[in-house]
Amino acid sequence: MAHANAPYLGKDLLGLEELSREQIGAILDTAEAFKEISNRPIKKVPVLRGKTIVNAFFENSTRTRVSFEFAQKRLSADTVNISSTGSSVAKGETLVDTARNLEAMNIDMVVIRHGASGSARFLAERIASNVVNAGDGKHEHPTQGLLDLLTIRDHRGPLQGLRVCICGDVLHSRVARSNIHGLRTMGAEVGVCGPLTLLPRDVQTLGVTVFRRIEEAIEWADVLNVLRLQLERMKGGFIPSLREYNRVFGVTRERVERAPRDILILHPGPMNRGVEIDSDVADGPHSVILQQVTNGVAVRMAVLYLLAGGVPDHAEAAKTGGES
Amino acid sequence: MAHANAPYLGKDLLGLEELSREQIGAILDTAEAFKEISNRPIKKVPVLRGKTIVNAFFENSTRTRVSFEFAQKRLSADTVNISSTGSSVAKGETLVDTARNLEAMNIDMVVIRHGASGSARFLAERIASNVVNAGDGKHEHPTQGLLDLLTIRDHRGPLQGLRVCICGDVLHSRVARSNIHGLRTMGAEVGVCGPLTLLPRDVQTLGVTVFRRIEEAIEWADVLNVLRLQLERMKGGFIPSLREYNRVFGVTRERVERAPRDILILHPGPMNRGVEIDSDVADGPHSVILQQVTNGVAVRMAVLYLLAGGVPDHAEAAKTGGES
Amino acid sequence: MAHANAPYLGKDLLGLEELSREQIGAILDTAEAFKEISNRPIKKVPVLRGKTIVNAFFENSTRTRVSFEFAQKRLSADTVNISSTGSSVAKGETLVDTARNLEAMNIDMVVIRHGASGSARFLAERIASNVVNAGDGKHEHPTQGLLDLLTIRDHRGPLQGLRVCICGDVLHSRVARSNIHGLRTMGAEVGVCGPLTLLPRDVQTLGVTVFRRIEEAIEWADVLNVLRLQLERMKGGFIPSLREYNRVFGVTRERVERAPRDILILHPGPMNRGVEIDSDVADGPHSVILQQVTNGVAVRMAVLYLLAGGVPDHAEAAKTGGES
Numbered sequence: 001m002a003h004a005n006a007p008y009l010g011k012d013l014l015g016l017e018e019l020s021r022e023q024i025g026a027i028l029d030t031a032e033a034f035k036e037i038s039n040r041p042i043k044k045v046p047v048l049r050g051k052t053i054v055n056a057f058f059e060n061s062t063r064t065r066v067s068f069e070f071a072q073k074r075l076s077a078d079t080v081n082i083s084s085t086g087s088s089v090a091k092g093e094t095l096v097d098t099a100r101n102l103e104a105m106n107i108d109m110v111v112i113r114h115g116a117s118g119s120a121r122f123l124a125e126r127i128a129s130n131v132v133n134a135g136d137g138k139h140e141h142p143t144q145g146l147l148d149l150l151t152i153r154d155h156r157g158p159l160q161g162l163r164v165c166i167c168g169d170v171l172h173s174r175v176a177r178s179n180i181h182g183l184r185t186m187g188a189e190v191g192v193c194g195p196l197t198l199l200p201r202d203v204q205t206l207g208v209t210v211f212r213r214i215e216e217a218i219e220w221a222d223v224l225n226v227l228r229l230q231l232e233r234m235k236g237g238f239i240p241s242l243r244e245y246n247r248v249f250g251v252t253r254e255r256v257e258r259a260p261r262d263i264l265i266l267h268p269g270p271m272n273r274g275v276e277i278d279s280d281v282a283d284g285p286h287s288v289i290l291q292q293v294t295n296g297v298a299v300r301m302a303v304l305y306l307l308a309g310g311v312p313d314h315a316e317a318a319k320t321g322g323e324s
Numbered sequence: 325m326a327h328a329n330a331p332y333l334g335k336d337l338l339g340l341e342e343l344s345r346e347q348i349g350a351i352l353d354t355a356e357a358f359k360e361i362s363n364r365p366i367k368k369v370p371v372l373r374g375k376t377i378v379n380a381f382f383e384n385s386t387r388t389r390v391s392f393e394f395a396q397k398r399l400s401a402d403t404v405n406i407s408s409t410g411s412s413v414a415k416g417e418t419l420v421d422t423a424r425n426l427e428a429m430n431i432d433m434v435v436i437r438h439g440a441s442g443s444a445r446f447l448a449e450r451i452a453s454n455v456v457n458a459g460d461g462k463h464e465h466p467t468q469g470l471l472d473l474l475t476i477r478d479h480r481g482p483l484q485g486l487r488v489c490i491c492g493d494v495l496h497s498r499v500a501r502s503n504i505h506g507l508r509t510m511g512a513e514v515g516v517c518g519p520l521t522l523l524p525r526d527v528q529t530l531g532v533t534v535f536r537r538i539e540e541a542i543e544w545a546d547v548l549n550v551l552r553l554q555l556e557r558m559k560g561g562f563i564p565s566l567r568e569y570n571r572v573f574g575v576t577r578e579r580v581e582r583a584p585r586d587i588l589i590l591h592p593g594p595m596n597r598g599v600e601i602d603s604d605v606a607d608g609p610h611s612v613i614l615q616q617v618t619n620g621v622a623v624r625m626a627v628l629y630l631l632a633g634g635v636p637d638h639a640e641a642a643k644t645g646g647e648s
Numbered sequence: 649m650a651h652a653n654a655p656y657l658g659k660d661l662l663g664l665e666e667l668s669r670e671q672i673g674a675i676l677d678t679a680e681a682f683k684e685i686s687n688r689p690i691k692k693v694p695v696l697r698g699k700t701i702v703n704a705f706f707e708n709s710t711r712t713r714v715s716f717e718f719a720q721k722r723l724s725a726d727t728v729n730i731s732s733t734g735s736s737v738a739k740g741e742t743l744v745d746t747a748r749n750l751e752a753m754n755i756d757m758v759v760i761r762h763g764a765s766g767s768a769r770f771l772a773e774r775i776a777s778n779v780v781n782a783g784d785g786k787h788e789h790p791t792q793g794l795l796d797l798l799t800i801r802d803h804r805g806p807l808q809g810l811r812v813c814i815c816g817d818v819l820h821s822r823v824a825r826s827n828i829h830g831l832r833t834m835g836a837e838v839g840v841c842g843p844l845t846l847l848p849r850d851v852q853t854l855g856v857t858v859f860r861r862i863e864e865a866i867e868w869a870d871v872l873n874v875l876r877l878q879l880e881r882m883k884g885g886f887i888p889s890l891r892e893y894n895r896v897f898g899v900t901r902e903r904v905e906r907a908p909r910d911i912l913i914l915h916p917g918p919m920n921r922g923v924e925i926d927s928d929v930a931d932g933p934h935s936v937i938l939q940q941v942t943n944g945v946a947v948r949m950a951v952l953y954l955l956a957g958g959v960p961d962h963a964e965a966a967k968t969g970g971e972s
Binding site for chain 2: 039067073074293297
């Protein structure tokens with residue numbers, strides 16, 4: 001079962017750019033079926049029992065790592081974590097050597113987060129184990145994109161024709177890129193809004209509408225996906241100050257209340273409250289930020305299940321332990 | 325079962341100050357029943373199978389974290405560790421956001437250690453998951469207090485009327501506070517002994533007897549609980565030197581041998597041998613320091629079991645796997 | 649079963665120097681039987697279910713720690729990791745106190761890596777739990793030695809009479825010492841080759857042949873075990889430059905092609921490609937470097953199984969879950 005091409009996804013999940021509408025739909029449907037496991041008194045099914053997974057996080061992350069770990073444990077996999085601190089990578093070993101060594105230990109899957117764009121693909125091409133990209137540089141963060149799509153679908157139904165605006169530091173954001181690819185593939189209209197210094201120069205080639213003013217974005221959109229502002233951008237000269245950023249681009253209650261329709265607010269976290277988003281909005285009635293986190297576990301369970309050769313139609317049976 | 329108020333403890337264990345004599349007694353009795361599990365060839369019962377627990381240690385600790393982890397694994401829970409290094413907290417996220425995110429992943433329990441007094445309560449009031457305080461600033465460290473009580477009870481029987489003196493840096497010690505509350509609730513007489521600079525100014529309002537000389541404390545007490553001297557206190561000007569501290573307040577063999585009765589010596593560890601306690605005493609016949617560690621696992625198993633809705637009278641049945 | 653002297657190994661595995669030919673043979677045979685588990689779809693047998701193991705890595709290591717962790721998880725043990733960062737050791741606690749505390753938590757085994765030669769023995773003499781040395785200073789790294797032996801035996805049959813040359817920084821290498829002891833006990837002829845500054849002064853008392861030129865070593869040997877060059881040696885003045893080291897002692901394709909027989913190339917990793925070994929050789933037909941990694945998991949499973957009281961002849965039965 002392991003190390004084989006999954007019938008629905010291929011060997012790896014590297015980005016949403018490569019996935020078809022059917023593939024994304026299959027992941028979301030499977031995640032929908034898996035949600036219920038995390039609400040059981042006993043949150044555990046034997047789907048990945050005896051599978052060995054390495055979570056290789058060469059960049060810090062609590063939220064994504066913990067989400068993957070619980071997804072793995074709820075599927076009964078055996079997991080080991082490695083981080084950059086203390087790893088052989090710190091001893092100057094190449095990523096390929098690290099990967100080949102893990103594979104030689106008969107690892108079934110590697111979940112990798114790494115600062116270099118393309119590192120997940122680089123790895124995937126060199127080992128037979130399934131590779132899941134948990135964020136590679138500025139490239140993609142596909143499970144984040146998928147959980148955003150699932151959360152929007154939960155609240156607004158089919159994504160076709162929905163208007164979703166991604167706000168903030170699109171230039172440096174792998175979350176933005178995964179959202180843009182996933183949303184467009186599913187038929188949504190995508191906008192971006194942020195200071196020119198934080199939008200990619202070629203942003204229009206991505207097939208998105210560009211908004212210069214947050215008020216216009218809010219008037220246009222059914223959904224806002226508000227990106228985290230990396231505070232170090234200020235030092236880099238991309239924005240004049242945090243206060244100024246909040247004044248011009250902050251998603252505030254006042255602005256949200258002027259929206260012409262019942263707008264949905266997402267944020268991938270961790271939030272800078274009072275910078276890109278105000279607490280009133282983050283904790284308000286339009287926010288689905290915590291449901292994104294809940295959906296994150298379900299989406300990651302679905303991806304791991306499908307990569308291990310699971311079949312979407314069998315997800316219900318797998319949950320009862322009928323398939324292991 | 326999870327997220328409900330435990331019939332015996334309420335939703336959380338935040339401190340011993342809030343617990344009644346019956347509640348503390350129930351925890352100690354349950355711990356007594358659970359001790360035996362750690363002596364089996366197969367140290368595992370299915371009491372918390374499929375429960376998900378996060379150990380969030382924002383301050384370093386090996387001993388407490390490992391003790392909780394083994395308690396959790398022996399009860400078959402799925403656990404994930406997060407530490408301050410590499411966590412979203414390091415990215416500037418608030419503790420509330422971290423907590424809400426964990427909860428959104430359908431976590432059953434959070435074990436938290438944090439440098440700020442009151443942080444465990446702050447968390448507990450904001451999430452529905454059970455919260456166990458594993459040490460919050462200078463406030464409380466309730467499972468340490470409970471394991472101290474259990475160890476004293478193991479050796480001296482009922483705590484009612486026993487004289488227990490807490491020696492050393494009472495001012496900065498959450499262990500001291502948990503001991504004082506727990507011991508007094510159980511009817512013990514409590515003394516404290518240390519340099520005036522390391523005793524709280526309002527110490528007498530806590531209902532304890534103050535000893536200025538270690539010799540007097542030893543003459544009075546049935547039990548000494550010797551606190552770790554934080555070596556950084558010397559730099560803070562609280563004590564003149566380590567050597568001087570040992571000379572005046574050190575629990576030495578010579579002093580212990582002059583005790584009028586068979587005194588019992590506890591220390592929460594890690595020990596500064598030759599400072600607050602001499603090796604002769606730490607490893608001598610009066611010391612029950614290693615039994616404290618053994619009892620720590622049993623006490624933590626009991627607390628997790630009771631918070632998950634377990635009933636003390638059923639602890640014996642739970643151990644055989646008859647209840648999961 | 650636990651804490652008892654294993655009939656085949658004694659209580660601990662501290663080094664290969666102490667093991668007899670029969671003992672090493674028993675470990676290798678057991679590892680051979682366990683290899684197959686890691687190729688199953690469900691890589692898990694209940695051999696160590698309910699056993700608790702601490703991996704105490706006071707020096708950084710990804711590869712060895714991950715290998716031990718997967719070995720433990722594939723045998724169904726419960727494991728907890730501690731590292732120097734954040735441990736009580738960082739608070740000034742002695743290694744003995746740390747060890748006694750772990751033991752007091754009813755730990756069955758401790759796997760220790762530590763910078764001080766002799767630390768594993770020091771620990772083993774003070775606690776009843778089984779101790780496995782995962783590398784102690786410049787002394788020994790016995791599971792690495794065993795996996796090297798297993799890999800050579802897999803490819804060249806019985807070790808008796810084989811010529812194995814260890815190349816590089818023999819002076820500082822615990823891998824070299826474990827190899828020399830293990831290989832000589834099994835009847836192999838052992839050579840060493842490296843700059844005089846990186847060979848122990850008393851190297852000849854170890855019963856090995858010394859080669860000053862890598863070309864001579866290659867002409868003599870059936871097997872080369874190429875050690876990692878610690879890059880900090882250059883700063884220490886042990887070698888003039890990395891380029892010069894590669895020029896004189898590097899295992900290059902050109903040199904390997906001149907070997908008079910089908911030479912086998914091992915390296916314990918992580919490799920400095922282009923320094924002690926060229927990529928052509930590391931990834932070439934003579935290299936068994938990745939098989940070493942694969943064998944590492946099997947060897948560690950075997951060691952843990954035997955220390956827990958397992959019997960080599962029963963290893964096959966244990967694999968089917970017939971013995972737990």
